[in-house]
Amino acid sequence: MDPLIKEITTKFLNNDDFFLQQDYFMDSPVILMGFNTMIDLTESREAIHVYIEHANSASKTIDEFMSLFGEVKENDMNVVISSIVQGKLIIYFAKYNKFVVSQPIPKLLNRFTEPPTNENVLQGPLSSFVEDIEQNVGLVRKQLSTDQLLVKSFYVGQDEKKKISLMYSENHVQMELVNNIVRQLEMNLDKNVHNLQNLSKTMGFSSWGPFTKFNTTELPQEVAHSLRMGKVVLFVDRLPFALVLPSLLWDLFAMENDRNFPLPLMLSIRFLRITGVLMTLIIPALYVALVAVNPEVLRIELALAVSQSRDGVPYPALVEILMILLLLELILEASVRLPKSIGPTLTMVGGIILGEAIVAAKLVSNLIIIILAATTIANSTVVGFQNSLSIRLFKYLIVILAAIYGVLGILAGLVLVCAYLASLTTFGVPYIQIHLAKDRTKNG
Known part of the structure; x- marks a missing residue:
């Protein structure tokens, strides 16, 4: 094997998508190299053979013949490697010890008509992964x-x-x-x-x-x-x-697309995400703690307003907020499962009509609807849908602790959540590592 070919093979030895195949162009032995994840090798080879059959290559010199397939390069290792990683097809004429960088038929890697469905991109590439x-x-x-x-x-x-x-x-x-x-x-x-x-x-x-x-x-x-x-x-x-x-804790708040905005805007967006997580964990529990356990913390005007909003509600604060949170979970799950044509209708019925009806029936207070809306919006600011589900789960733990211990229960719940996150590792890498x-x- 040629030393340069051996060096290239060694360079890409750990890449399973790298191919090195032998072929013959006009009785000249050649070696084809590239990545099969970027090159449609079968179509490219057929196209080259068809091109050779129609080209009048008999009267051409060897340099002219090789130039039919692309740009002839000197035996430069860096040029060959750079061309391979860019998705080019490398044709090595073993008899003449020369490389040709050819433009192959690429695999269809772009989906311009199908942008990401689960992650919105404001400024950045709209390509997304597929099943292949x-x-x-x-x-x-x-x-x-x-x-x-x-x-x-x-x-x-x-x-x-x-x-x-x-x-x-x-x-x-x-x-x-x-x-x-x-x-x-x-x-x-x-x-x-x-x-x-x-x-x-x-x-x-x-x-x-x-x-x-x-x-x-x-x-x-x-x-x-x-x-x-x-x-x-x-x-x-x-x-x-x-x-x-x-997966790291900082992945909840940062994504690469943020860097397409000016630095002050990027920092503001990430600060909003951190605020959203804290609001999701604290606001429902704070309502329960201040209404049911520690009402003395409120100013007298605010305490009277809260008491007036709960006038006629037959349930304690814990049952009230768990009932409305469970109803929200059902609405969110149903909106995900239903077809897109019906999902907005369900959201309107569940969020507006049912919300107004349940308040008018004195089953929950007006304040709880505001808290529910704020919590739902804040939870949606987290990067990644699965991460938002995890935060919603911890929200219930803090609500229960707040119903038992009040404001101290909220603090204890946050400490438990932080301690749990600090205990997580992935192959020896701490979850809270930045x-x-x-x-x-x-x-x-």
């Missing part, structure tokens, strides 16, 4: 064009084989994290993976944790940012989103 795992890997490669991006693939499952691809940036990630994930996958290759609960068991995570160890996203730009920050990304075949490991970046270019 190779297309997803190709989308990330287009977003992060570097030869340091490595891919490892695994086939897990005993009865049904499911492909899982692991991606990481070699010059940013801590290899101990990668080795732990690879070791865990290789130890459980016989386990079936049909959903994220199966994948959690395969990765050795507890199924009872309210906070997910995976940070899910359908945006390639978010995955590229995570790779730069030293995280590892998993793609599961037929799942149209990426799984980022490890950054993972191991940027060798900055560290020298």
Whole structure:
């Protein structure tokens, strides 16, 4: 094997989507190189052979013949590697020891007509992942064009084989994290993976944790940012989103799309998200604590206003707020399950008509509707739908503690939540750690 070909093969040895195939162009042996996640190799080869048949190549010199396929390059390792990671097809003429950088027929990696459905992008790329795992890997490669991006693939499952691809940036990630994930996958290759609960068991995570160890996203730009920050990304075949490991507390408040705004606006947006989480956890519990346990904390004017709003309500504050929160959960779940044409109607009936009726019937106070609306809006500011579900779960714990101990119960609940978050780790990485970046270019 040619030393340069051997060097390129060694460079991309850890990339399972790298191909190196032999072919013949006009009886000249050639070697084709590139990434099959970015190049449609079958269509490209057929197109080249058809082009050769119609081209009058017999009277051309070898340089003219090679230039038919693309730009002839000198045997420069850096140029070849750079062209490969950009999605080009490299044709190596072994007889003449020359490379040609050709424009192949690419795989369809862009979905301009199908923007993200679960994550809204105000300013940024509108491409999103699909169910095909190779297309997803190709989308990330287009977003992060570097030869340091490595891919490892695994086939897990005993009865049904499911492909899982692991991606990481070699010059940013801590290899101990990668080795732990690879070791865990290789130890459980016989386990079936049909959903994220199966994948959690395969990765050795507890199924009872309210906070997910995976940070899910359908945006390639978010995955590229995570790779730069030293995280590892998993793609599961037929799942149209990426799984980022490890998930950190700061992921609830920050996303890469925020950096498309000026710095003051970015900081303001993230501050609003932090405020939204605190409001979701505290406001319902604060209502229960001030109405049922510690009314002396309120000023006399505010206490009279609250008492007047609850005039005729037959339930204690705890039952009142749990009833209305449960009703909200039912409305949210129903709006998710129903078709999009019916969902807005249900939201209008549940939020406006039912809300007014339940207040008019003196089943809940006017103030509780305001608290419910504020809590719902604040909970929606968190990054990631699954993260908002986890926060909604902890909200009930603090409400119950507030009903028993009042304001001190709220403080105790927040301490318990913080202690629980501090106890979480993912392959040895604490959940409350801010950054993972191991940027060798900055560290020298």
